[in-house]
Amino acid sequence: MATEALGWWGVPLGILAGTLRGSVPFLLVSLGECLTEKSGKINLGLEGTLLMGAMSAYAVSYLSSGIVGPTLASWLGVLTAGIAGMGLGAIHGWLAQQPRVNDVAVGIAMIIFGGGLANFFGKPFIQPQAPQLPTLAAGGWSSLSQVQSALQISPLFLLGVAIVPLMSWFFKSTRWGLYVRAVGDSPDAALAMGISIFWVRMASIVAGSFLAGIGGASLSLFYPGVWTERISSGQGLMAVALVIFARWQPWQCLWASLLFGGAQALGPAFQSVGIDSYYYLFNAAPYILTLLIMIVTCSPKRTLTGAPGALGQSD
Amino acid sequence: MSDRNRSFRLSRRQVVRGLLASSAFGLTAKLSTGCAQSPSSEGGAAADGSAPEEMVVGFIYVGPKDDFGYNQAHAQGAAAMVANVPGIRLVEEASVPETTAVAEAMRSMIEIDGAKALFPTSFGYFDPHILAMAEEFPDVQFFHAGGLYQEGVHPKNICSYFGYIDEAQYVAGVVAAQMSPAGKLGFVAAKPIPQLLRNVNSFTLGARSVNPDATTQVIFTGDWSVPVKEAEATNSMADQGIEVITCHVDSPKVVMETAERRGVMTSGYHADQSPLAPKGYLTGAEWDWSSIYTALGKDFMAGKTLMTDGIPHILRGGLADNFCKLSAYGPAVSDEAKAAGDAAIAGIKSGEIVIYQGPLKTNTGDEILPADQQLKADNVELETMDYFVEGVIGSIS
Numbered sequence: 261m262a263t264e265a266l267g268w269w270g271v272p273l274g275i276l277a278g279t280l281r282g283s284v285p286f287l288l289v290s291l292g293e294c295l296t297e298k299s300g301k302i303n304l305g306l307e308g309t310l311l312m313g314a315m316s317a318y319a320v321s322y323l324s325s326g327i328v329g330p331t332l333a334s335w336l337g338v339l340t341a342g343i344a345g346m347g348l349g350a351i352h353g354w355l356a357q358q359p360r361v362n363d364v365a366v367g368i369a370m371i372i373f374g375g376g377l378a379n380f381f382g383k384p385f386i387q388p389q390a391p392q393l394p395t396l397a398a399g400g401w402s403s404l405s406q407v408q409s410a411l412q413i414s415p416l417f418l419l420g421v422a423i424v425p426l427m428s429w430f431f432k433s434t435r436w437g438l439y440v441r442a443v444g445d446s447p448d449a450a451l452a453m454g455i456s457i458f459w460v461r462m463a464s465i466v467a468g469s470f471l472a473g474i475g476g477a478s479l480s481l482f483y484p485g486v487w488t489e490r491i492s493s494g495q496g497l498m499a500v501a502l503v504i505f506a507r508w509q510p511w512q513c514l515w516a517s518l519l520f521g522g523a524q525a526l527g528p529a530f531q532s533v534g535i536d537s538y539y540y541l542f543n544a545a546p547y548i549l550t551l552l553i554m555i556v557t558c559s560p561k562r563t564l565t566g567a568p569g570a571l572g573q574s575d
Numbered sequence: 576m577s578d579r580n581r582s583f584r585l586s587r588r589q590v591v592r593g594l595l596a597s598s599a600f601g602l603t604a605k606l607s608t609g610c611a612q613s614p615s616s617e618g619g620a621a622a623d624g625s626a627p628e629e630m631v632v633g634f635i636y637v638g639p640k641d642d643f644g645y646n647q648a649h650a651q652g653a654a655a656m657v658a659n660v661p662g663i664r665l666v667e668e669a670s671v672p673e674t675t676a677v678a679e680a681m682r683s684m685i686e687i688d689g690a691k692a693l694f695p696t697s698f699g700y701f702d703p704h705i706l707a708m709a710e711e712f713p714d715v716q717f718f719h720a721g722g723l724y725q726e727g728v729h730p731k732n733i734c735s736y737f738g739y740i741d742e743a744q745y746v747a748g749v750v751a752a753q754m755s756p757a758g759k760l761g762f763v764a765a766k767p768i769p770q771l772l773r774n775v776n777s778f779t780l781g782a783r784s785v786n787p788d789a790t791t792q793v794i795f796t797g798d799w800s801v802p803v804k805e806a807e808a809t810n811s812m813a814d815q816g817i818e819v820i821t822c823h824v825d826s827p828k829v830v831m832e833t834a835e836r837r838g839v840m841t842s843g844y845h846a847d848q849s850p851l852a853p854k855g856y857l858t859g860a861e862w863d864w865s866s867i868y869t870a871l872g873k874d875f876m877a878g879k880t881l882m883t884d885g886i887p888h889i890l891r892g893g894l895a896d897n898f899c900k901l902s903a904y905g906p907a908v909s910d911e912a913k914a915a916g917d918a919a920i921a922g923i924k925s926g927e928i929v930i931y932q933g934p935l936k937t938n939t940g941d942e943i944l945p946a947d948q949q950l951k952a953d954n955v956e957l958e959t960m961d962y963f964v965e966g967v968i969g970s971i972s
Contacts (some may be wrong), residue, residue: 270814277814278807358591369595379670387641389832389851406814409837484806484829489639489670491802525807531794532811536970543797543804 270406271529277410278525279518280417281483285310285475285492286517287420289499290506291427292471294513297503298431299464300444300570301356304367306472307496308374309348311489313341313476315378315385318487322390330391338393338416338477345473346466348374353465357458371496379489386488393481414482416474420514423471427510440464444568472496498546505553507566520546626878629662630691633684635677636669637697637825638800644826644845645862649696649720651846652864660872666690673699681708685715692716692875694868709733716881718871722958724888732881736867736890738898739952741777742923743860744821745930746894746901747842748781748791749919750858751819753912754840758782758789761812763822763830765799767971769960771823774844774860776964777930778821783966785915792817793969799825806833813837819857831856840907847902858916859902866897893952895924937962938969 289306296303303309321337328336352370356363396418399411431437442450443460450457479495480487502520506512527542541548632653640650646669657665666688668680677700684690685708693715695705701723709717709730717733724735751760760782762775775793782789792812796804805822809830812820821842822830828851834841835852843849843859871886879885892898901920904913922928929951933944943962944950950957963969 267815270811274807274811274814277810282803282807355591355595358587360588361591366595383639386639387643405838409810409813484802485832486802486829488642488800488802488826488828490800493801493803495803524803525811527797528794528804528808528811531808531969532792532815534968536793536795536968537972539795540797 268533270533273406273410274529274532275522275525278529279522280410280413281521282524283517283521284414284417284420284478284482285495286499286502286520287514288416288423288475288478289472289496290502290513290517291420291423291510292468292475293500293503294468294506294508294510295427295440295471296465296468297571298444298508298568299440299461300447300568300573301353301363301461301465302367302500302571303349303352303356303370303465303468304364304497304500305348305352305370305374306469306500307492307494308371308378309345309469309472310374310476310479310492310496311378312344312348312374313473314480314491315382315476315487316344316473317341317477318390318480319382319385321392321481322385322388325391331394334391334393334481337390337481338474341473341477342470343473345469345471345476348473349466349469350462352469353462356465357461382487382489390481390487392485393478395482414478416478416482419474420517424510424514431510441568444570447570472499475499498550501550501554505550508568509566519549523549626876627662627691629664630875631664631666631684631689632656632872632875633681633688633690633693634665634667635671635680635684635693635695635697635700636667637673637699638670640667640669642826643828643831643848643851644824646696646825648846648862649694649864652862652868653694655865656868656872659869660876662876663872671695671697673697673704675704678704678708681705685712690715692718692871694718694720696720705733706730713882716886722889722891726888731888734881734886734888734890738862738867739891739893740860740862740899741773742893742930742952743899743901744774744844745777745781745923745928746916746919747821747858747860748778748783749785750904750908750912750916751778751821751840751842752782752785752789753915754857754908755782755786755789755818757816757818758786759815759817759819760789760791761809761817761820762791762793762967762969763805763808763812763820763824764793764795764969765824766797767795767961769958772960772963772971773957774823775967775969776960776962778842779964779966780930781919784919789966791967791969793963793967795969796824802829805829809833809839810837813839821859843902849902849905853906855907856902856905857908857912858904861900861902863897863900891953893923894920895926931957936965938965938967 317337320340321334324336325333356366395412395414398413399408439455439460443457447457479491502516506516523546526545527539531539634653636646638646640646657663666684671677671680698721701719705717705719709732719735722735722737724733764771779791794808806829819840820834822844827844827848831841831848831851835855840855840857841852842857849856874886929949931950933948934946935944936942
């Protein structure tokens, strides 16, 4: 099919496509972090988990594609990424709950550890091409190749969107959700209820890291679809900040992730139609957004509404 | 946590702290050391003039050695030097940041491995790290890729070597314009530095020598390695109907793969990326360090050194001097385009084609060169380029 120039229509289309493509890691990591923080601990190490997930998914997809075929291999990669994430999460969960250990400090150590591990084991996988996750072509109705390509939706995106109402329901209406919230809001009360703070937090951190690992898999197996040492470029940390201004609500995590994913496409989309000044500003859009929302929502006079009570308290 | 009665036991906190610290340190140390290096025998360093029997040569890269990009080009050159020159022993270290880490890497190559010639390849290694090490080890030769050496200012054991790869970009532009019916080309760029602008301009001038209406759309990503932005830039170019995309980023892998998926033709950079885009890869501007490093290796074994001026302090050249080359033409390239490309290569090698030939205007309409003037490849004016030529869509600010 002949490719026609889209002109100005390319901007909204590019942002839409960027939203669908780029928001997946933000969504999965922020949902994972949302669960973790609800239980009263912060896991900054998700940046490292993201890298580890990306590397292990790519490696497993590449190595197993000869044995099980490309489609299954990529899904095997996703699963491995989740498991690798759980491994890192378990380390964080155990370390961060030791007496008088600061979870933020452990998180920073885990960023270095996860990233280092991923770079170390990932060396042989930079060059080869691994089979990518199959995508759902939702744009078949359009005759424009640009629209068709923009609407290549990753199953991981759908997975993330499906988790949103599920997690919301989990927090509101289930006994286990209540446990998590109780541990996060008032550990003493939870202890009095007979809930093991350690294991609830451990489970939340491990489950959250599982999601972050899958987020990493979407980076290396969906978009941009390569494994390099700079693949995450701070997205894990941004997703952690994103949870704060999503006020620990899964639904708001979804909107915030879409916003961030779309913001990444701003700079290139504008430049492609000839708005070529201030591209550094457009590229910085997500960070400026983060700062603005932090300033607007934070006040020294009151605590953030929705913040788990035990978050940031040492025990 | 009372340790009063068991004073010799470590508290759990201390153990945890120790474990964390040691594992973090161990990892970073391991990472920054990259490849394992076996202890060396004394690398027969020659005193002036006499030919050494064995020579240890160290290469340092800023990223991984197999990134389909800048570092891979150097690593292939290093491998060729070892393969072609008997007596050269290679030590390598990859993913060394442009910080004091590179000074430590150089020091350990010199002191532990006995390296007598070092090739720290990244641009940012030069000042202050290479300068400091060159002062400290006057009998070790330092070769740096870039044009930064200044006679009389910098130590005598430093050499700057650099290729006019924009000559290859010019040829790539000729081929791209031949293959693009609408004459719409795209360039994914990292940052507006003179070397990159020169590549964009030469690519465009090459294209316009074939099709005077051809344009090059430039999209800046803002940094040398931002995979998501590079993919976004490639996608938005594909949305705008751009037919051939090339780039200047550290690793062109993302750009090539994304363009291939979108059915857009590509032209490579740094190294050969044809395996990444088997259908759409046309050609590419590649460094040809193999020939340069092999020549230098032979000089080393013949006992020539920078200190005795046996090797010149500034090595430069383009297509004619084998500093760069073109990738083999891909299957999509028509015979006509191949012929045009070969003619451009021959023209540049013979000096018939001068890329920056007046009359030449910037894309904002200012005059660069009047009709009767030209800037040859070795003109230093080209190294401070801060404009886009007519035909480039984009701005530097």
